[in-house]
Amino acid sequence: MSAAPILFEDFQPGALMGERVEVYDTAQAQRWQAIFGGQPEDGANGAAEGASMAVVNMMRAYLHAVAPRPPGNVHARQQLRMHGLPQCGESIRVTVHCTHKEMRRERRYVDLRVHGTGRDGRALFDGVISLIWAA
Amino acid sequence: MSTVTTLTLISLAMTEEIIRSYAELTDDFNPIHVDPEFAAKTPMGRPIAHGTLSLCLVWQCLQRNLGAQALAGLDLQVRFIKPVYIGDLVTAGGQPSEVAPDQYDIWVRGQDGSDRIVGTVSLDAARHTEQGGMA
Numbered sequence: 301m302s303a304a305p306i307l308f309e310d311f312q313p314g315a316l317m318g319e320r321v322e323v324y325d326t327a328q329a330q331r332w333q334a335i336f337g338g339q340p341e342d343g344a345n346g347a348a349e350g351a352s353m354a355v356v357n358m359m360r361a362y363l364h365a366v367a368p369r370p371p372g373n374v375h376a377r378q379q380l381r382m383h384g385l386p387q388c389g390e391s392i393r394v395t396v397h398c399t400h401k402e403m404r405r406e407r408r409y410v411d412l413r414v415h416g417t418g419r420d421g422r423a424l425f426d427g428v429i430s431l432i433w434a435a
Numbered sequence: 436m437s438t439v440t441t442l443t444l445i446s447l448a449m450t451e452e453i454i455r456s457y458a459e460l461t462d463d464f465n466p467i468h469v470d471p472e473f474a475a476k477t478p479m480g481r482p483i484a485h486g487t488l489s490l491c492l493v494w495q496c497l498q499r500n501l502g503a504q505a506l507a508g509l510d511l512q513v514r515f516i517k518p519v520y521i522g523d524l525v526t527a528g529g530q531p532s533e534v535a536p537d538q539y540d541i542w543v544r545g546q547d548g549s550d551r552i553v554g555t556v557s558l559d560a561a562r563h564t565e566q567g568g569m570a
Contacts, residue, residue, distance in 0.1 A: 328460060331456060331459065331460045332460060332491075334456060335447075335453050335456055335457060335460075335488075335491075336447070336491055336492075336495060341499065342495060343494065343495045343498045343499075346498065346503055347494070347498045347502075347503035347504075347505075347506040347507065348491070348494040348495040348497070348498040348499075348506065350506070351494040351497075351498075351506045352490075352491045352494050355487050355490060355491075356460055356461050356487070359461045359463060359485075359487055360461055360462050360463075363461070363462055363463055364462070369465075371465060371466045371467070371473060372465070372466065372467050372473070372477055373465060373467075374467065374515075375485070375486040375487065375515055376514065376515060377512075377513065377514050377515065378486070378487070378490070378511070378512070378513050378515070379510075379511070379512050380510070380511045380512075381509075381510045381511075382506065382507065382508060382509050382510075382511070383507075383508065384507055384508075385506060385507050
């Protein structure tokens with residue numbers, strides 16, 4: 301039996317939702333390059349790929365930390381402070397906190413703060429994922 | 436910090452295959468992205484691309500115009516204001532902000548010229564840190 305999805309009413313601002321370690325590996329890099337290009341000018345194996353992988357693994361961490369979710373959530377806003385770019389092969393530890401929720405124009409807004417660190421705890425990013433929650 | 440006056444555009448033609456591949460990359464199989472029947476019952480009407488998929492074009496645009504080092508220390512704030520659909524040709528670009536030094540107004544637009552993502556990138560991350568946190 302599957303667990304009940306996390307609903308808007310379940311979010312508690314200030315609460316830790318979870319922590320997740322993801323790895324920016326060659327498989328991720330190859331998949332990114334298949335979409336966005338594999339040449340240096342495309343950012344392959346470079347900064348654009350690295351910044352993308354910070355976001356990709358931020359999203360993966362959120363999706364695993366805040367689960368199960370109701371279908372149909374929408375990503376409305378994103379704040380991101382990049383401190384450093386992850387390198388291919390690097391593990392990224394991401395913590396996810398709920399920081400805010402509110403009803404606005406009959407929509408359920410949820411803010412999740414994400415903090416990412418890399419090898420030896422080096423700071424990679426801080427951000428806020430703002431979502432319109434489906435239920 | 437930068438003498439770039441406009442950012443060279445980066446484009447991507449959105450396809451179902453790209454959305455599916457990005458879903459696998461992020462492990463984000465929200466049916467609003469990958470299930471036409473589900474999406475048809477939402478205000479979106481049909482599957483939409485992940486917001487952070489189009490954001491990757493912004494990273495490519497920034498690297499190509501400002502250099503790799505710029506991505507390793509920045510503040511980004513964006514709103515995903517309109518969906519990107521299969522068949523859309525989306526383009527990322529930007530220009531220096533008129534209100535803040537070392538800041539760029541960035542966007543992702545559809546082939547019809549409508550904004551899909553809008554926001555800012557500040558290259559002076561240290562200044563924001565001194566001000567104590569994200570807005």
